[in-house]
Amino acid sequence: MAESWIYRFFGGEDDFYGRAYDWMLDNGRTEREVELLLGLLKPEPGTHILDWVGGWGRHAVRLAQRGFKVTLLDFCPEYIEGAKAAAAQAGVEIATVCADFRETPASIQADYAINLFTAGLGYLTEEDDLIALRSLHAALKPKAKVLIDTMNLFWIVKNFRERMWEESSNGNARFLTEHRFDFWANRIHASVILQDLEKKAERTGEHNERIYSAADLARIMCAAGFKPVEIYGGLDGSPYSFDSKRLVMISVRP
Ligand SMILES: C[S@@+](CC[C@H](N)C(=O)[O-])C[C@H]1O[C@@H](n2cnc3c(N)ncnc32)[C@H](O)[C@@H]1O
CATH class of the missing domain: 2.30.30 (SH3 type barrels.)
Structure with a gap:
């Protein structure tokens, strides 16, 4: 998979994604997403959240500002450096892991994982996604919850x-x-x-990207050892339907 588009699109000299999507840094949008995801996931205060494939930490830094212990994983060194700088500027600490999501370190042991804005899953093959999800499973505590936010095939x-x-x-x-x-x-x-x-x-x-239906995503979540428990049509908790722009799935690591 060394030839995959992911190695050309994210970071590096060209950094197409970083340049094209800098509108995402728009504070209002990210702030709203953080409020919504907290409303949906309801993490216990002060617990450990893994921002899995979290880019330049736009959510991670805000979660740290709200008192959560945060670990950010992404494979792009420039984005990780950007996240460290943003955390320092905000006066908060986040732990960072610069790694491929298929090699999520088991030592993280977080209480929650979030995976936002169609990040990693679907980019490579289904086997790669399964390897990544299994490594995520090992990096979470029993009873941990995972929130995945991705595109809605329908x-x-x-x-x-x-x-x-x-x-x-x-x-x-x-x-x-x-x-x-x-x-x-x-x-x-x-x-x-x-x-x-x-x-x-x-x-x-x-x-x-391969776009997972809810059924297909639930199937690979189960294959990786998770139990999918809720689906929504967005971080706002709206019902999932043919007309929802997003698929948000919450699963539990038994
Ligand atoms: C669409 S962005 C979303 C980032 C973040 N969740 C957000 O909402 O800003 C996708 C991210 O996936 C990262 N990425 C792509 N393939 C990856 C892989 N195999 N392992 C780890 N990170 C990866 C990129 O560096 C990029 O930061």
Whole structure:
């Protein structure tokens, strides 16, 4: 899998994802997500939360600010460095692990894990996801809860668009995304052109993800030793349906 798109898309000199998605750093959005996920997961105060595949720590730092013990795992060294700097600036401590999610260290022993914004799962093969989930299982305490937030296959299918224009929240960038759906694998392939309107520069990036149905995600969660217990259509706890943009699944590590 050394040739996978993940090694070109995240971090490195080009860092397509970091540049294209810096609108995610928008404080309002992340702040809201943290409030919603706390409302849904209801972690005991002061417990240990693993932000599994947590990028540059936009959720991790805010959870530490709310008094949780936080470990952030991501495979991208630049994002981990960014998270450390953000934590230092916020005056909080977070533990960081720069590792592939298939090698989540068993020593973490967290009470909760969160996996937000379609992170890691679906990027590689189902076997890779199973290996990753098994390593997550070993890194959690008995009775730990896991919240996974990912795309909803049914919404994607109902709202499928071959071409899509979007603009960044600050109006400085535009994205043209072309989508192709692989029906054999339930994988969505995206080619993105990012136009930097300030620098008048263009760059391109590609990514593809297998989109799990709730049933398929529940199946691999069970295969990894978890017990799926709740599904929602978003972090706001809305019911899961064909029209929910997201699939949020909470599972327990028995
Ligand atoms: C869509 S981002 C989501 C990050 C974070 N959860 C958030 O909401 O900001 C996906 C993240 O997956 C990380 N990633 C991709 N493949 C990975 C892997 N095999 N192991 C660990 N991290 C990985 C990337 O570095 C990136 O930070």
